[in-house]
Amino acid sequence: MINIAILGFGKVGSGVAEVISRGYNLICKEIQDSIRIKYILDLRDFPGSPYQDLIVHDINTILEDPEVKIVCETMGGTKPAFEYSMACLRAGKSVVTSNKEVVANFGNLLCDAARDNGVRYLYEASVGGGIPVIRTIKNALAANEIYEINGILNGTTNYILTQMDRNGKSFDEALAQAQELGYAERDPRADINGDDACRKICILAALAFGMLISPSTVSCVGIRDITQTDVSIAKKFGAAVKLVGSTKRLADGTVDIRVSPCLVPATNPISKVDDVYNAILVRAASLGDVMFYGQGAGSLPTGSAVLSDIMDVAKHLKTVQPTQETWECGDPSLVCDEETTPCQYYAAVDLAPCKLEPYFDSMEVLYTEDGLTAFIAHGVSRKSFEFALSASGAKVFSKLRAL
Amino acid sequence: MINIAILGFGKVGSGVAEVISRGYNLICKEIQDSIRIKYILDLRDFPGSPYQDLIVHDINTILEDPEVKIVCETMGGTKPAFEYSMACLRAGKSVVTSNKEVVANFGNLLCDAARDNGVRYLYEASVGGGIPVIRTIKNALAANEIYEINGILNGTTNYILTQMDRNGKSFDEALAQAQELGYAERDPRADINGDDACRKICILAALAFGMLISPSTVSCVGIRDITQTDVSIAKKFGAAVKLVGSTKRLADGTVDIRVSPCLVPATNPISKVDDVYNAILVRAASLGDVMFYGQGAGSLPTGSAVLSDIMDVAKHLKTVQPTQETWECGDPSLVCDEETTPCQYYAAVDLAPCKLEPYFDSMEVLYTEDGLTAFIAHGVSRKSFEFALSASGAKVFSKLRAL
Numbered sequence A, B: 001m002i003n004i005a006i007l008g009f010g011k012v013g014s015g016v017a018e019v020i021s022r023g024y025n026l027i028c029k030e031i032q033d034s035i036r037i038k039y040i041l042d043l044r045d046f047p048g049s050p051y052q053d054l055i056v057h058d059i060n061t062i063l064e065d066p067e068v069k070i071v072c073e074t075m076g077g078t079k080p081a082f083e084y085s086m087a088c089l090r091a092g093k094s095v096v097t098s099n100k101e102v103v104a105n106f107g108n109l110l111c112d113a114a115r116d117n118g119v120r121y122l123y124e125a126s127v128g129g130g131i132p133v134i135r136t137i138k139n140a141l142a143a144n145e146i147y148e149i150n151g152i153l154n155g156t157t158n159y160i161l162t163q164m165d166r167n168g169k170s171f172d173e174a175l176a177q178a179q180e181l182g183y184a185e186r187d188p189r190a191d192i193n194g195d196d197a198c199r200k201i202c203i204l205a206a207l208a209f210g211m212l213i214s215p216s217t218v219s220c221v222g223i224r225d226i227t228q229t230d231v232s233i234a235k236k237f238g239a240a241v242k243l244v245g246s247t248k249r250l251a252d253g254t255v256d257i258r259v260s261p262c263l264v265p266a267t268n269p270i271s272k273v274d275d276v277y278n279a280i281l282v283r284a285a286s287l288g289d290v291m292f293y294g295q296g297a298g299s300l301p302t303g304s305a306v307l308s309d310i311m312d313v314a315k316h317l318k319t320v321q322p323t324q325e326t327w328e329c330g331d332p333s334l335v336c337d338e339e340t341t342p343c344q345y346y347a348a349v350d351l352a353p354c355k356l357e358p359y360f361d362s363m364e365v366l367y368t369e370d371g372l373t374a375f376i377a378h379g380v381s382r383k384s385f386e387f388a389l390s391a392s393g394a395k396v397f398s399k400l401r402a403l
Helices: A011-022 A024-031 A059-063 A081-090 A100-116 A133-138 A155-167 A171-180 A195-209 A228-236 A299-315 A353-359 A382-392 B011-022 B024-031 B059-063 B081-090 B100-116 B133-139 B155-167 B171-180 B195-209 B228-236 B299-315 B353-359 B382-392
Strands: A002-007 A035-041 A068-073 A094-097 A146-152 A211-213 A240-249 A255-264 A277-284 A288-295 A328-330 A343-349 A363-369 A372-380 A396-402 B002-007 B035-041 B068-073 B094-097 B146-152 B211-213 B240-249 B255-264 B277-284 B288-295 B328-330 B343-349 B363-369 B372-380 B396-402
Touching: A002 A011, A002 A059, A011 A024, A011 A035, A011 A299, A024 A035, A024 A299, A035 A059, A059 A081, A068 A081, A068 A299, A081 A094, A081 A100, A094 A100, A094 A299, A100 A195, A100 A211, A133 A195, A133 B133, A146 A195, A155 A171, A155 A228, A155 A240, A155 A277, A195 A211, A195 A240, A195 A255, A211 A255, A228 A240, A228 A372, A228 A396, A343 A382, A353 A363, A353 A372, A353 A382, A372 A382, A372 A396, A382 A396, B002 B011, B002 B059, B011 B024, B011 B035, B011 B299, B024 B035, B024 B299, B035 B059, B059 B081, B068 B081, B068 B299, B081 B094, B081 B100, B094 B100, B094 B299, B100 B195, B100 B211, B133 B195, B146 B195, B155 B171, B155 B228, B155 B240, B155 B277, B195 B211, B195 B240, B195 B255, B211 B255, B228 B240, B228 B372, B228 B396, B343 B382, B353 B363, B353 B372, B353 B382, B372 B382, B372 B396, B382 B396
Parallel strands: A002 A035, A002 A068, A068 A094, A211 A328, A255 A396, B002 B035, B002 B068, B068 B094, B211 B328, B255 B396
Antiparallel strands: A146 A240, A146 A277, A240 A255, A277 A288, A288 B288, A343 A372, A343 A396, A363 A372, B146 B240, B146 B277, B240 B255, B277 B288, B343 B372, B343 B396, B363 B372
16 A cells, blocks of 8 residues: 655545546556545635645644655745655655746755755656656657757637637737636736746756756746737748747857747748647757747646656656666856857848848748738847848848747 | 667667766766666677677577666567567566567566566657657656557558648658668568557556557558549648557446547647647646657667656666556457447538537538538547438548547
8 A cells, every 4th residue: 555645625636536536446457556636735714625634734734644655746946845745855755746846946955955855856747747758868868969949838828829820819819718718827027027938947857968957047038029910920831839848958158048929930830739739859869950849837647747757656666766867067157148149030021032131040930921921030149130130121020039 | 888789880889888878977967877788689690899898699698698687679570579578587687678569469577577577668659759658657647547548659650641732742652752761661660550659658657547458459551542633622721640659547447449530620739830840738637738859760869768668667676666567468358339329520621510410410611612511529439420421421532540
């Protein structure tokens, strides 16, 4: 019998309980043992819930019970989630989490604590909801040097952009609709401003490059300024505007990491990822491009990802837990300057291609019609791109980073 | 030091060697040991190759060397690949393979032999080339009941269909081009007829439902009869014609498993998977739809998948190997009758929707123009669909299974 505790019985925590209940036989067969939720820590009491007898209000009940080997931290926020996770690891319990804020800010400390105490800290559910991307990068791609990761990491903003594209809505209309349907929070800032996507790309970069970069040092632009004009011009040539988190390791050892709305050309499979779906595109040595697609949020998909971590720990309880990986703490000086690092940029302007060519070294024209040229400039920094655009005298209808 | 042997030094076998050489440091770090290719079994000699000293011609050299713990079977064909794999497992060596023909026909016997001998039989590279789909279904989705799998499982046919769609080529022109570029074999039948996709969907069904159905009992239609008319009508409404392997468990315990060209509507992410790329869409309880996308073939991607299995075995050499899963042998009577089992079918015909409605219970019109109606009939068997089409008196321009 494997006893677990859940910290925080909100959307994800209750999803974990439901996924365990639904898949109980399959889970027991797979881990070759039975599993039981022994405690649920929450401030609330949940009278009438089938789980009401499991509710506790004091973390010490869990910390002091040697039967509890696995703790699911599904609280959200860093306080007291970080402190509780640390205490559990130090008490010899493995911790699995869906809390991207904690992982992105303190993952290195928690991985170290897990290793020092011979237990594990797993975080599959912190990126991509139900998409098994973390485990896949860790295991299946372990032999492949990862060059680059680009992802649609936030379902709320992708829903809004899809509505703007498909139904011609304005940003405000699309946001209101997302809120009505429960896809966006009443206070949607963490999604809209890109903070949520930023935490996730930091976690992916830590996995890929072994160092955790603080989200606070990452250039992050949200979708608030995306207009119907941006979206409808892109649509003319089959492209899409998406909020993309990107990271790659540069030759000089620095890391290019950023979150911003992007022009995604039709040939990139990310351009077709719509609604609340997420997708993560990994470019690796030998393997080439691999993409993972699925529901990036929701109680059951995310609960399912948490459960995959629980099962991973459970399967190893009777043998030896695999060694916890560690992340260096990425110094802010390792993050390249977003403004001056070469990248690709897109613009739609009123000049003909021949009038633009003198200003851009490597220019790819995506679309032209009378009075409109849409193009991507390759290998140019944002600063140089802005400068060249301005020097050309073009009237700019739309201007974005490009994938 | 972990010693491995490679059986068959063709495209995949040499890919394994190259991926090990390229990623050597990363691999050693991950498995916390060094790794060495001790033998390569092939009929040929490869003079001048850096691997020439490792070449052996007698399987007994490998079987009798207790230092060899892991054998990569990358031979292709079932003879002598099956017999050699069995002998290696019985000699206490784990076997990893890219050979879908062996796995699809004898996977149950090989899994049993692995379990009986306390070793493992892994086959990540047998489906989807470099896409880590097998490991993901086994681990990450282990707690989720899998309802349904649909996949583009063959890169050659997908390349041909993409060329027909994008450049208006005929089937024969597109095939000739695929052969020129090395994407299709000189004898392309195993690809074109759907045999390759059929083996792969059998392996996925075995993973999902725990029973191995013989490819010879599966309804399998290739793409030889797909015309430019099929492709260009679908294109009018953003859909695509794809060769799809599908399997799902029906309520009565039988398995619906089939390979055939399908009309894939624009809303299905599989419709955008082009060129030689593969994609596998898994529908699971709790998790919803998850899709994995990447290069389905090629020396390095496939070699990389083989290596992920090698590393999985290597990591566990010092502890306990996870228990080998077993597959029942799926009795042919468990495969539902393709002709009479309800499914979705698509047709493009010359009648207006109102003239068709009396003949179809659940009809979804995808597109109409003067003299053309494209529609999907849901929940209808192929037999009933054909009958209704014929009864309606419609002239049929295109007729396919639909996703």
